[in-house]
Amino acid sequence: MLTALRSSMATRLSALPRDSRDTLFLLVVIAWVVLPQAGNLPLWCSLLAVGVLLWRARLALAGAALPGKWWLLGLLAATVAATLFTHRTLLGRDAGVTMIVVLLALKTLELRARRDAFVIFFLSFFTMLTNFFFSQSLATAAAMLVALLGLLTALVNAHMPVGRPPLRVAARTAGRMALLGAPIMAVLFVLFPRFAPLWGIPGDAMTGRSGLSASMEVGNVASLALDDSIAMRVRFEGAPPPQADLYFRGPVLSSFDGRQWRPLYPRLGQRPPTVRQGPGQLQVFGAPVRYQVTLEPSSRPWLLVLDAAAQPPAVPGFEVFATGELQWVLNRPVTDLLRYSAESHPQYRHGPPGSAAALPPDYRELPPGFNPRTLQLATDLMRESKAPPEDKAALVSAALNRLRTGGYTYTLEPGVYGEHTADEFWFDRKAGFCEHIASAFAVLMRAMDIPARIVTGYQGGEVNGIDDYWVVRQSDAHAWTEVWLAGRGWIRVDPTSAVAPGRVGAFQRLQAPRGIFAEAIANVNPGLALNLRAAWEAMNNRWNQWVLNYTQSKQLNLLKNLGFASPSWEDLGLLLIALLVAGASLGAAWAWWERSQHDPWLRLLARVRKRLEDQAGLQLPASCGPRHMATQVTARFGPQGRGLADWLLQLEAQRYARVQRASLAALQRDLQRLAWPT
Template sequence: MRMTLPAWPRPLPREARDTLFLLAVLGWILAMQVPQIPLWCGTMALGVLLWRAWIALRGGALPGVLWRWALVTGATLGTLASHQTLFGHEAGVTLIVVLLALKTLELRARRDAFVVFFLGFFTLLTHFFHSQSLLTALGVLVAFLGLLTALVLAHMPVGRPSVGQAARLAGGMALLGTPIMLVLFLFFPRFAPLWGIPTDSGFGRSGLSGEMQVGQIARLALDDSIAFRVEFLDGQRPAQDQLYFRGPVMSVFDGVQWRPQARLAALAPAPQLAITHPEQAIRYRLTMEPSNRPWVLTLEATPELPPVAGQAARLSPEREWTVTRPLTDLTRFEAVAYPHFRDGPPQRDMSLLPDLELPAGFNPRTLQWAQDLRREFHHSTDARRYIDAVLQHLRTGGYTYTLEPGLYGRHSADEFWFDRREGFCEHIASSFVVLMRALDIPARVVTGYHGGELNPIDGVWTVRQSDAHAWAEVWLPEQGWTRIDPTAYVAPARTESLSRLRPPPGVLANAMLTLHPDLLWRVRAVWEAANNRWNQWVLNYTASRQLDMLRQLGFRAPNWTDLVQVMVGALVLLGLLGAGWMAWSRGRQDPWLQLLRQAHRRLQRSGLELPAQHATPRQMAAWIERHLPSTPAAAQWRDWLLALEAQRYDPITPTRLTDLRRQWRRLPALPRQTPPSPAQPSALH
C-alpha cells in the first residue's frame, strides 16, 4: 500500500498575504498596549484581529454593518464602564486601540487600508503616554517599519512584490528621513511633550510611600526595577557605607504606621543645617525614574537644589526635599552634597517633643526594658551609653536580617526584641526608634535608599527599588540629629559591602547563571548603560541644552527665534541635497524596470532591432523567436524574458529578482545581426 504525502499548500493570494502581514503588525502594536489597557479591551482587539485573519485565509465575506455597529457600541460602553468617561488620554487610548482593530473588519479597498495605516501610526504615539524608555522606543521602531512596509506594499498594486523587497524600500525611506528627523529633534523649540502630562489616575508607581508600615519596605526588596541613577562628578564619591539617599522622614507613630509630621508649608521652620567640612563637597548628577511621588531623593546632606522638573524644590525641617506636583517624568538634576554636617538644635527644646511621643497601650515589654536600662545605668542622662548598649545587644543578641520575618502583630517592637528576633530594615529601625523614645531620647525613622551598584560599562551608580532602606536618627546634645543604622549591627554586609537580600531567581535566570555565572550580570550592565545614554541624550534633551548647543555654534545670546532660523536653514539645505539626489537617480527606483532596460540595451547591441523602446518581456521574447535562428542561446534568452515577466505578474510561482539578475549575467551572447542593405532584401521577410 502506497502512502501519499499531502501536498504543500499553494501560496496565498497577494491580497490575503498583505492583509495577514498588516494584521501581524497591528497585533504587535496592540500587544505593546496590553499592560495599560483594560483586560476586556485587549481580549476584544485580539479576537477581532484573529477573526479578520481567518476571513483572509478562507477568502470569506466581511461582517455586515449590524455586526460592526454592535461591536463599536460594545467598545464604547466598555470604555465608559472602565474609565467613567470617553475623554482623557487613558480612555482615549482604550478607545483608539479597539477601534483600530475594528477598522480591519471593513478593510475592502485601498482607501480603507490607508485609514488603518494612519490609525496605526497615531496609536504608536500613544505608547509614549506610559513610557519613553529605550525598550519602548525600540518596540515602536519595529512597529513603525512594519507599518511603513505595509504602506509600501499598498502602493505597489501590480504583480506580487515580496515582503522583503517592500521592507528594504521602507527601510531606505526611513533612512532618507533620518536627517530631517535629527534636525527637528535638535532644533525644534522644546515644549512639554503631549505624553508628559500627568496621568489621569492617582496611581503611584512602585517606590517609597508617604507612610511606613512594618513589612512595607520588605515588599520593595522584591522589585528589581531602577529607582534612580547617580553620576559622581569630579571623581569624588562617598564611601560605600555612606551612600544614603534621603526620602520621607517619619516622626509620628500610632502603634501601627509611621507618618511624617504634619506642618503648614508656610509656617515650617527652616532646617538648622551647618556644614562642618565644606572642602569635602561631593558634586553629583541624579536621574530619577518616574515615581508619581513628590519626593526628591538626594544624597545626604544636600542643602540646595536647582528647580526640579520645572518646579521649585522645598526643604523641610527634617531635610526632606519635595516639589508641589508628583514627578511623572524622568527627572534629572545636579547638586552638591556635604557628608559632614550638623543639623538640629544644639540643646533640647520644644521642637523635639513630637520625636518623643509614643502611643499608649503598645509595646509594654519594650517600655519595661527601657525602664530596666535606665535603672541599670542609674538614670544617666548620657544618651550615648543607652545607644551603645542597645546596639551591642543587636550585635550579640542573635538577631537575623531577613526578607520573610512573618506577620507582625499589634506589638511589633515587642515581637522583634523578645520573640521573633528577625526582621527587615524597617522592623529593626522602627523597633530601635520606639526603644529610644522610651528611653527619653528624641528619635525618628528615615526612609530612602542605601547603596547601589556600579555599572562598569559607563561608571554610573544604579540604585534599585530593592535598595530601599530605613534607618534611624537620634538627637544628641551639641551634635544634633545623628544617623544610626541599626541594621548595620544585625547585618554588617548590608551597609559595608552593599549586599542586599534578593528573592530566588526565576527559571531563565537560573539557567543563565548555571551556564555562565557572569553572563546575566554583564547583559544587564550593557543594557542599563545603553538605557542611561538614551535617558541622557534623548529624554533629557531640554530647551536649555538646545540653547547650549547654539552657544557652541557661535550664538552669543541664543533664543527660540535663533533655533527656528537654524532649523529652517538646515531643512532647506537638506531639501536641496535631496532634490539633487532625486535628479541624479531619476528612473533608477524600480529594480525590475532597470533590469528590463539593461536587457533591452544588450539585445540592441547585438544588432537586434526591437519593435519599440518600451517593449515588454513577452514582446521581446516573441521578437527573438521570430527573427533569430533556433539556438540554445536564443532559447535561454526567451526563457529568461518569460521568467522576468512572471516575476512581476505571476501571483503563483514568481522567481526572485536576485536570481533573475544572477541568470542575466550568465546569459550567452546572441549572434550579432547585420541589418539588411537597401539593395538586398532581408531574409526575415
C-alpha cells in the same frame, strides 16, 4: 521535522490569494504594535484584541465573509461600556489608549478595500505612538522602530495594486523611506523647541513606581517582593564615598499613631537650612562630594540626595524646597526622567546642639495604649544603664547591642504584624525587614525620651564597570533612624546594620528573582550574566542621557556653542526654519540637476512629440520611436511633413547608426529652422 514544518507553512502561505497574504501580514504588524501595551490595558481589552485579530486571521485564511455591521455595532457598544466601567471616563490617557486599541482591532473586521486599509495604517501609527505614553525606554523605542518599518512596508505594499509583488520588495522601499527621513527627524529632534512642561506626557494616575512612599505602615505586608528595576543612576565627580556611606535621603517620617509613620506637616516651603538657631540648623565640614543624579519617574516630588545637602540641587525647570529635615522636594511630581546636580557633605551636624526643648514635641511623642512591653523594656534599659541619666548615647548603644545579641534576624517574609508592632518585633517574632526594625527602634528611643524619627530612601548601589555610573535599584530602598543627642544634634543610627550587617554596604546586596532565561545564563556563567546586564544598563543610560534627557537647556547650550550670545526658543525656531529652507532649496536643486541629467536624446524626442500634439493635433503614444513617428507624420501630412520625417530619421540614426552623421546639437539647430506641418 522543524524544517519540513516551516517549508509546509511557507508553501501554504505562498498559495494564499494576495488579499489574504497582505491581511495576515498587516494583522501580525498590528499585534506587534499592541503587544507592549498588554501590561497597561485592562485584561478584557487585551483579550478582546487577541480574539478579534485571531478571528480576522481565520476569516482571511478561509476566504470567508466579514461580519455584518450589527456585529460591529454590538461589539463597539459593549467595549465603550466596558471602558466607561473600567476607567470611569472616556477621556484621559488610560481610557483613550484603551479605546484606540479597541477601535484598531474592530476596524480590521471592516478591512474590505484599500480605503479601509489606509484607515488601519494611520490608526496603527497613532497606536504605535501611544506606547511612549507609558515607557520611553530603549527597548520600547527598538520595538516601535520594528513596528514602524512593518507599517511602512504594509503601506508601500498597498500602493502596489498590480500583480503579486513580494513583501521583501515593499520592505526595501520602506527601509529606503525611513533612511531618507532619518536626517529630517534628527534635525527636528535636535532643534524643535521643547516647551516645558508640555514636552512629555505626564501620567493620569501617577503610575510611576518608587520603592518609597509618603508614609510607612508597619506590619501590614506579609512578604516583601523585591523590585530590581532602576530607581536612579549617580555619577560622582572624583572618588565616590564608601558604599556603606551611600545613604540617599528621601521622605522623613516623624509622626507616629501606633501603626503608621507620617511626615510632619506643614513643613514644605521652608527656606534651606542654615547655621542659625532652629530645627533646620545645619553645619557642614570637610570637602563636599559632587555628583549628578538621573532619577527615574516616581510620580513623587522627592529629590534623592546624599546626606547632607546644604544647598538646593540644581534642577532645570523646577523649584526646589527644603522641608527642614534635610529633605529636598520639588514644586511638582517627577513624571519623566529627571537629571540634576547636587553637592553633599558626608560630615555634617544637623539640629540644635543644645537643649531638646528647641525641637518640636512630635519627635518624642508616642500614642497611648500601644506597645506596653516596649515601654517596659525602655524602663528596664534606663534602670540597668550605668551611665549618667543625661548620657543618652549609652542607651542608644544598649539598644543596638540588644539587636546584635538578642537573636534578631533580617527577613523579607516576616508575616503580618498585629496591633503592637514594636512589641511583636522585640519579644515575639524577632524578625522583620528594615521598616520593622527601624520602627521598633524609633519607638524604643522615644520611650526612653530620646527624640527619634525615621528616614526612608535608598542605601548602597553598585557601580557599572562599563560607564562608571552607580546604579541604585528599587531593591535598595531602605529605612533607618535618626536620634537627637545633646551636643551632637541628629545622628544617623541604622539598626538594620546591627541585625544584618551584610544588608548595608558592599557585602550582600538584595537580589530580586531573575527570569528563566537570566537564571539559566547565571547558572551556566555568572560572569556573563553580570556583564550582559551591565552592558544593557549602560546602553539604557546612554539612551537616557542623550535622548530622553535632551532638554531645552541642552538645546540652548547647543546654540551657545554655535555662537548665539543669549539664545532663546525663538532662536531655535528661526534656526530650524532656516535649516528647513536650506534643505528644501538643496532638494529643489537636486531635483533640477537630476532632471537635467536625463537622456537629452529622449528629452528632444519628447519635445517633438509634445509639439506635434499641441500644434498639429497628432496624438502619439509615449512609447513611439522616431521611425514610427516619421511614418505617422508622412501618413498624416503627406509631402508637407517630409522635412520633419527626414529629421526624425536622422535623429534615429544619431542614436542607433554605427556611424553618426550628425551631432545632437546640430539636430537641435536644424529643428529650430524646420518648417512644421499644420
